[in-house]
Amino acid sequence: MESKSLFYILLLLLATISWGLTFPLINLSLQLISPVIFLFIRFLISSIILLPLVGIKKLRTRGGEVEGIIAGFLLFIGYYFQTVGLKFTTPADSGIITGLYVVIVPLLSYVYLKSKVSRIDWAAVLIAMIGLIILSDGVSGSSSVEYGNILTVICAIGYALQIAYVSKHSSRIDSMKFTFYQMFTVAVFSLITIPTFTIYYDLLSPLVIFTLIFTAIFAGIMGYFLINRALIYVKPEKAGVVLVTEPIFAAIFSYILVDDQIGIYTIIGGAIMISAMFISVIDAYLRSKNNLTHPVVQ
16 A cells, blocks of 8 residues: 555656646747637647546536536636736746645635634745745836736635635535536636737647647646546645645746746745745644544544
């Protein structure tokens, strides 16, 4: 069991690395294609590939449609503001700020799921905010980057809302069907919001084609499949520690592919924010171990 757990931890790391790579790839592609058109095509590809895997018969059975659409809309909020934000901010900053959802989820779980928020969770939020302020001070001379960072904060809130919502409803809905409705909903809302951004596209560009395929299939469907599969053998708290490294890979790939010059404010602010994410995840892990060691007698 331990060897299988290690194997799936490595698969989780592979998925996390692929997500980190998406930040500079999308940032480069947005020079050639409108953010919302990119989103529409990306999630349309994902939906088309998922359709035969789910099956028309399963889609015709009632149940999960409303929950899938709501979760998909929240996912759209996250992807829309992240992708548009990448047009204005650096991929490294985007990767770091997006990771804030790890810190926000416990707070939303308290409101939505009535889960207890520990003092450490509150401390993690405060630490993350300090890191965000430092990171923002580093771009105070650039209004466009500040704007991009604000959009990315909204993206992190959208992701956190989606995770909290999915946590409440996923156990009673077929996972493939649930995923399909979310992907298809993102595609539909992306199509509707295309007029909100300047329309331009070069669909014959090798970079755009590669990024669309990579984000739709490898970082998209396969990435989510790996997570769903890995969580059978890996505790969520351990998985969280692996997933929190996504901003680190985003910064590394941004430096390699985009020559993203990571300044001192990004390093200090980013390190503080990532430490807040680790604190939040490790706190959840320690609490789960404590609950197993000292079960509550009812």
